[in-house]
Structures are given as C-alpha cells and as structure tokens.
Amino acid sequence: MGKVIAIANQKGGVGKTTTAVNVAASMAATKRKVLLIDLDPQGNATMGSGIDKYEAPATCYELLIEEQPVKDVIIKETSGKYDLIAGNGDVTAAEIKLMEVFAREVRLRNALEPVRDYYDFIFIDCPPSLNQLTVNALAAADSVLVPMQCEYYALEGLTALMDTIQKLASVVNPDLKIEGVLRTMYDPRNRLANDVSEQLKRHFGEQVYRTVIPRNVRLAEAPSFGAPAMYYDKSSTGAKAYLALAGEILRRKDKQTITSKAS
Numbered sequence: 225m226g227k228v229i230a231i232a233n234q235k236g237g238v239g240k241t242t243t244a245v246n247v248a249a250s251m252a253a254t255k256r257k258v259l260l261i262d263l264d265p266q267g268n269a270t271m272g273s274g275i276d277k278y279e280a281p282a283t284c285y286e287l288l289i290e291e292q293p294v295k296d297v298i299i300k301e302t303s304g305k306y307d308l309i310a311g312n313g314d315v316t317a318a319e320i321k322l323m324e325v326f327a328r329e330v331r332l333r334n335a336l337e338p339v340r341d342y343y344d345f346i347f348i349d350c351p352p353s354l355n356q357l358t359v360n361a362l363a364a365a366d367s368v369l370v371p372m373q374c375e376y377y378a379l380e381g382l383t384a385l386m387d388t389i390q391k392l393a394s395v396v397n398p399d400l401k402i403e404g405v406l407r408t409m410y411d412p413r414n415r416l417a418n419d420v421s422e423q424l425k426r427h428f429g430e431q432v433y434r435t436v437i438p439r440n441v442r443l444a445e446a447p448s449f450g451a452p453a454m455y456y457d458k459s460s461t462g463a464k465a466y467l468a469l470a471g472e473i474l475r476r477k478d479k480q481t482i483t484s485k486a487s
C-alpha cells in the first residue's frame with residue numbers, strides 16, 4: 225500500500241521544497257511510483273520539477289475547491305520522472321475558499337483516495353505556515369517529515385512545531401506518524417551546527433535521520449534549470465545525500481504515532 229508523507233515546517237527557507245523535489249526524484253529513480261503535490265502557492269516545487277507554474281493546466285486549486293478528479297489534475301511529464309500536482313498563486317485562493325467548504329480539513333485526503341494505492345509514495349510539499357493547506361496535508365498524510373536547519377533556537381522551534389503538529393493530529397488524524405527529522409543545509413565545520421545536531425539526537429533519538437543534507441550549491445542551482453539535483457549534477461554531494469535519504473526512508477519501518485508520543 226502507498227505511503228503519504230507530508231514535508232512540513234512552518235518556518236520558511238529550511239529546505240522543505242528542496243527535500244520534496246529531490247526525495248521524490250530519488251525515490252522515482254528506485255523504480256517506485258511517486259506523486260509530488262505542490263501545496264505551496266509559491267509553486268517552487270512545480271518550477272523545480274520543470275513545469276511552468278503559470279502554464280499548469282490545473283493545480284491543487286482545481287483538486288481541492290473545484291473537486292476535479294485527481295487523475296485529471298496530475299501532470300505526468302516532469303523532469304524528475306515522478307507525477308506532479310502543481311501549485312501556483314491559485315492555491316492562495318484555495319486556502320481562502322477552504323474556509324467556506326464542507327469537511328474542509330479532509331478535502332485533500334478524500335481527493336487522493338482514488339490514487340492512494342496506485343503510488344508507492346506521495347510527497348506533499350507544504351507552505352511555510354500552519355494554515356488550512358498544511359492542515360489538509362497533515363490530515364491526508366500517513367507521516368510527517370520535518371526538515372530543519374541546525375541553528376540556534378532550532379530545537380526550541382522544533383519542539384513547538386511537534387507540539388502543534390501533535391495537537392492538530394489529535395483532531396484531524398490520530399494515526400499520523402513522525403516519518404523523521406532531517407538536518408538540512410548542514411555545514412560540519414560549523415561548531416554550533418554540531419552542537420545543535422547532538423542536542424537534536426539526544427532529544428529526538430531515532431527519529432532523526434542518519435542521512436544529513438549538506439549545504440551544497442548544486443541543490444540551490446538545480447531549480448533554475450527546472451530539475452532535481454540528480455539530473456543536473458548527479459555526482460554532487462547534494463544529489464547523493466537525497467539518494468541516501470530515499471534509501472533510509474525505504475529501510476526504516478515502525479514509526480511512532482505523533483499522538484502517542486505525548487502520553
């Protein structure tokens with residue numbers, strides 16, 4: 225059965241979109257069937273998949289608000305060899321209109337039902353806030369992957385984020401699991417990054433991925449070529465790190481539910 229993973233952190237610029245695009249491509253390269261959902265109105269994951277967000281025939285708006293069948297809004301030809309549901313400015317309107325519709329928290333979950341078993345993995349790139357779109361992602365997901373930068377206050381922010389996710393989950397999705405905490409943009413020469421990383425491991429233990437994503441300029445450049453890093457520079461440390469992360473996700477099992485963690 226397929227697995228739905230929401231990539232979430234209410235902070236912007238922590239590597240959510242970079243992770244979404246590159247882990248989706250890496251997973252697709254292992255011959256898994258993968259769908260990436262761009263739930264961020266900025267549409268960066270869409271552009272990073274080689275799809276012009278202004279030209280996308282349909283987006284998450286049509287899926288969530290107009291209730292177009294999921295199969296009609298999926299784009300098949302992406303540079304990362306995964307399928308995509310695009311995001312662009314229209315998704316901002318979806319966020320607002322969601323407030324008015326029936327069963328607004330479970331729109332995405334219901335919409336994905338027909339394709340949930342077709343895909344091995346569905347990744348959702350969340351916007352940088354805990355708005356109705358992110359609530360939809362967390363309601364639809366089996367688990368949440370949290371990318372974070374090892375900076376000062378990161379641990380505090382992460383604990384607060386986990387609390388919020390847990391509260392949300394207890395209302396909309398009590399079975400939600402923590403897929404893992406991912407250290408992104410990591411610079412091993414940075415003393416503070418190492419300290420924060422150690423604290424993170426003490427606090428979150430096995431939930432922290434062994435794979436670390438290094439700061440790597442190729443990861444930052446690849447989106448301007450409309451491609452995941454592995455198709456832009458496959459020998460880059462960034463591309464290799466995301467391939468390793470895909471391997472780690474495939475090997476890991478037995479997740480704790482986020483709601484049971486509190487008790």
Ligand SMILES: Nc1ncnc2c1ncn2[C@@H]1O[C@H](COP(=O)(O)OP(=O)(O)O)[C@@H](O)[C@H]1O
Pocket residue numbers: 235236237238239240241242243268352408409410437438439440441443444445462
């Ligand atoms: N490992 C990395 N090394 C270098 N630059 C990165 C890395 N991860 C992300 N970036 C860059 O940092 C910025 C923010 O990353 P992004 O994935 O868009 O974060 P988010 O989606 O959380 O806002 C982007 O310009 C991206 O290209």
Ligand SMILES: [Mg+2]
Pocket residue numbers: 240241242264268350
């Ligand atoms: Mg983003």
